[in-house]
Amino acid sequence: xxxxxxxxxxxxxxxxxxxxxxxxxxxxxxxxxxxxxxxxxxxxxxxxxxxxxxxxxxxxxxxxxxxxxxxxxxxxxxxxxxxxxxxxxxxxxxxxxxxxxxxxxxxxxxxxxxxxxxxxxxxxxxxxxxxxxxxxxxxxxxxxxxxxxxxxxxxxxxxxx
Numbered sequence: 014x015x016x017x018x019x020x021x022x023x024x025x026x027x028x029x030x031x032x033x034x035x036x037x038x039x040x041x042x043x044x045x046x047x048x049x050x051x052x053x054x055x056x057x058x059x060x061x062x063x064x065x066x067x068x069x070x071x072x073x074x075x076x077x078x079x080x081x082x083x084x085x086x087x088x089x090x091x092x093x094x095x096x097x098x099x100x101x102x103x104x105x106x107x108x109x110x111x112x113x114x115x116x117x118x119x120x121x122x123x124x125x126x127x128x129x130x131x132x133x134x135x136x137x138x139x140x141x142x143x144x145x146x147x148x149x150x151x152x153x154x155x156x157x158x159x160x161x162x163x164x165x166x167x168x169x170x171x172x173x174x
Contacts, residue, residue: 038082093137096124
């Protein structure tokens, strides 16, 4: 499991696991881009032609990888806010042991208290902004900027996955 790979730390296991899942797509994307550069350099005969080829290939690969990783990144980001209600407060002689809402990834941590609040707001809110606003806006601007090239074969070959 991810917890076994990371070893002991003062950072809670649920947070380490979340960070691992959020950083993994970035690492894979960087490896993919390095592979594209290595392949393009190996095939390069003309430096000017190779630069254009590298740029096109890297942008196309980055776009495909981004679309492939969005669902897992979104699921991981939304899991920062996943809470379930436990015991309801009761009167004597019954006693509820765990009243309140608890974080699904660490059932020992109450929602939006302690370290959960810090991580949910410091990491979760910015990631939601990136997923819900920045990526769609970036893609819309890219399409708007290239709106006259959308039907051209070269554009479709590079970005028409």
